Amino acid sequence: MSTAPNQSKKNTIVSIQKKADSQIPITMLTAYDASSAALTDAAGVDMILVGDSLGMVMLGYQTTLPVTMEDMLLHCRSVARSVETALLVGDLPFMSYQISKEQALTNAGRLIQEGGMDAVKLEGGRQRAESIRAIVEAGIPVMGHIGLTPQSVNQLGGFRLQGKSAAAARQLLEDALILEDSGCFSIVLEMVPAQLAGYISDRLKIPTIGIGAGAGCDGQVLVYHDLLGLFNRPKLKFVKKYLDLYPLILQALQEYINDVRGGTFPAAENATSMPEEEWQAFLSLMNE
Numbered sequence: 001m002s003t004a005p006n007q008s009k010k011n012t013i014v015s016i017q018k019k020a021d022s023q024i025p026i027t028m029l030t031a032y033d034a035s036s037a038a039l040t041d042a043a044g045v046d047m048i049l050v051g052d053s054l055g056m057v058m059l060g061y062q063t064t065l066p067v068t069m070e071d072m073l074l075h076c077r078s079v080a081r082s083v084e085t086a087l088l089v090g091d092l093p094f095m096s097y098q099i100s101k102e103q104a105l106t107n108a109g110r111l112i113q114e115g116g117m118d119a120v121k122l123e124g125g126r127q128r129a130e131s132i133r134a135i136v137e138a139g140i141p142v143m144g145h146i147g148l149t150p151q152s153v154n155q156l157g158g159f160r161l162q163g164k165s166a167a168a169a170r171q172l173l174e175d176a177l178i179l180e181d182s183g184c185f186s187i188v189l190e191m192v193p194a195q196l197a198g199y200i201s202d203r204l205k206i207p208t209i210g211i212g213a214g215a216g217c218d219g220q221v222l223v224y225h226d227l228l229g230l231f232n233r234p235k236l237k238f239v240k241k242y243l244d245l246y247p248l249i250l251q252a253l254q255e256y257i258n259d260v261r262g263g264t265f266p267a268a269e270n271a272t273s274m275p276e277e278e279w280q281a282f283l284s285l286m287n288e
């Protein structure tokens with residue numbers, strides 16, 4: 001009997017590129033823990049991103065800036081343990097790759113070796129070319145990320161649309177071409193005008209994955225919690241809520257609290273009992 005893991009179902013950067021070449025739209029979702037990753041994988045998504053958005057979604061920060069390598073590794077490991085098929089992409093957090101290409105390579109290696117990821121993602125354009133080359137040369141697939149790059153929120157002046165002027169659009173196209181040339185297997189385009197995202201996608205051979213970038217990209221990514229409506233906050237324009245779970249979960253939690261307080265939970269069917277003779281024997285023991 002073979003003890004080798006069944007790798008036949010596993011998505012790879014080669015199967016992702018094949019999809020793009022065949023013009024089959026690529027799907028990607030974030031997941032940050034074992035249960036959301038198992039569900040996302042069972043649904044058949046092509047790629048799972050353990051995004052540093054976990055800082056805002058799971059850890060309660062206002063931005064992704066405080067997220068550390070240790071935070072990322074904890075969540076990457078829990079996702080990796082419960083996924084069989086999806087290609088796993090782990091985000092390099094703020095200041096884990098900006099200092100030098102050596103630092104970028106070391107931390108990319110940690111996401112693969114310690115976090116169980118198949119690929120890494122990092123933010124930024126031409127200024128990342130050298131680090132991307134070093135990571136790719138070590139055999140680690142890299143996903144680029146341009147447009148709105150949340151780790152630069154303070155420099156960008158907020159979470160806002162990028163590439164609106166002709167000059168900014170040209171810069172973004174140049175960045176995308178440089179990232180492709182540096183060896184990225186795919187690029188996230190976040191909050192980029194739809195015409196520009198479509199134009200960039202047509203110019204690149206590698207697939208683009210859009211978020212707030214319209215339908216012209218080769219694939220789409222959404223944050224799991226946004227898609228399921230797990231937050232009680234106004235929906236962002238580019239998000240489609242496929243479920244509105246927040247009020248449903250809130251109601252279920254309130255029913256539980258009311259049931260416990262009202263004595264209707266646990267009911268007889270939620271409890272276990274000892275055989276009657278053992279119970280009687282126990283009571284006799286207590287009376288000795």
Ligand code: KIV
Pocket residue numbers: 030049050051052053054091145188190211221223
């Ligand atoms: O961290 C994240 O979830 C991301 C996606 C929004 C692309 O980078």
